[in-house]
Amino acid sequence: MIGSPPNYSDNTVCPKCHTQVPLETVEVRTFFKCPHCCSLIRVRPSYLAAQTLISQCVGFCISYSIGLRWAWFVLLGVVFGILVGVFYTLLVKYLVPPRLEVYYPKSTRDTTVTTLDLNQK
Numbered sequence: 001m002i003g004s005p006p007n008y009s010d011n012t013v014c015p016k017c018h019t020q021v022p023l024e025t026v027e028v029r030t031f032f033k034c035p036h037c038c039s040l041i042r043v044r045p046s047y048l049a050a051q052t053l054i055s056q057c058v059g060f061c062i063s064y065s066i067g068l069r070w071a072w073f074v075l076l077g078v079v080f081g082i083l084v085g086v087f088y089t090l091l092v093k094y095l096v097p098p099r100l101e102v103y104y105p106k107s108t109r110d111t112t113v114t115t116l117d118l119n120q121k
């Protein structure tokens with residue numbers, strides 16, 4: 001947000017330089033660069049998996065609570081789950097800050113960021 005001070009959490013610490021990363025900088029669904037050391041980091045995959053599971057459960061609860069059953073229950077449950085997931089992604093990092101880990105691209109296709117990190121193995 002423009003004009004507001006950055007939010008920090010003890011959880012969002014860069015695994016390489018051990019400085020806190022502002023929550024506004026944290027990208028939940030993809031990797032990003034640490035604003036201090038420029039290492040590629042990401043949110044732990046277990047955090048993303050839990051977030052997806054919770055979003056889908058909420059989506060199916062909404063689908064059930066409005067009286068849908070069988071095929072419509074499943075179909076709209078998935079749709080509601082995706083919609084809940086979009087809003088959840090925007091808010092959850094402030095409510096439950098994720099832990100971060102170093103991101104190692106599987107191939108050069110996975111990243112558009114060029115780094116020259118001579119210490120990386």
Ligand SMILES: [Zn+2]
Binds near residue numbers: 014018034036037
């Ligand atoms: Zn760093």
